[in-house]
Amino acid sequence: MMTRRIRIKDVAEAAGVSVTTVSHILNRAEGKRINPDTRRRVLQVAEGLGYAPNGLARGLRLKRSHTIGFVSDQIATTPHAGRMILGAQEAAAAEGLVLLLVNTSGDPELERTSIEMLLQRQVDGVLYAAMYHRVVDLPDSLRSTPTVLLDARCENPSVPFVVPDEVQGGYTAVRELTDHGHRRIGVTVQTVDVPARQGRLAGYRKALAEVGVPYDPSLVAAETAVPFNTVGGDVDTGYRAARRLLTAEARPTALFCFNDRMAAGAYRAAAELGLSIPGDLSVVGFDNQELVCESVHPQLSTVQLPHYEMGARALAQLLTLTQTPGRSPGPDIQEMLPCPLVARASVASPPRL
Known part of the structure; x- marks a missing residue:
């Protein structure tokens, strides 16, 4: 059995006021002087009757679809x-x-x-x-x-x-490493030139400059990623970049990774080379992908994308x-x-x- 839709006219009759008054109250019309008691009574009657505004019609009047x-x-x-x-x-x-x-x-x-x-x-x-x-x-x-x-x-x-704020994020990540005493810090990044990469590298350089460490381009390992919508690709990219840095003659004591999946690849490279984390190598990621950060051992310190x-x-x-x-x-x-x-x-x- 279908129930008849409650209309503004029904609310007006039940509240003992005009249809215009009810319309002004229910549509929150601005600039209309309405007695507070009348407003309260109309709203109570509308709620009691189960009045629901016609959103489509209201949207057409206000030229908004909500x-x-x-x-x-x-x-x-x-x-x-x-x-x-x-x-x-x-x-x-x-x-x-x-x-x-x-x-x-x-x-x-x-x-x-x-x-x-x-x-x-x-x-x-x-x-x-x-x-x-x-x-x-x-x-x-x-x-x-x-x-x-x-x-x-x-x-x-x-x-x-x-x-x-990619610059601030990169800076925060690297300052976590410098605050622990690291000065030889490697970076693993993808080769794709996007604002995220530019900003995080700028933050890396800013943090190093604050502690008096000159920028060393040999500590930045960039690897080409598989298409960006392939989630597992970043792990392999991070693995290749980290292994290149960790097998260098003067390896870094810490890595700042472009994202958490690349950091997971760095964990894999470190394990293959017999390096413990964080005993031999500290690692910081970016994104705070909890499924990644909490599944590696030890759990990954990272910077959170908001x-x-x-x-x-x-x-x-x-x-x-x-x-x-x-x-x-x-x-x-x-x-x-x-x-x-x-x-x-x-x-x-x-x-x-």
């Missing part, structure tokens, strides 16, 4: 980065918004059709997210839609973004654009979030070589 598009290349299929989606989703839910997620797997045609679908549904704005903090080409179809980049930037400096916070802040930025009439994108709503150290058991004072 939905946000979330376009990603592969975040939805990457467990540790999925917290970006969770952060955005929970922030959206707190504002009464729904997040519509599309994952393109890096396919340009799928991305184009997915964005078309979102725009046809008149989303209020779009979060455009990418893995590995890199420079992306913002699709032309989004240039007239409120858009915030998440874990990415584009060439247009006016487009707002939320990214991790995925959840990035998603939540990107949603907040987007609301600033969609809810402020006349607001234009600009660098004043571009953010870099700090990457905190997660200390575990892979760092100790250097051995006497």
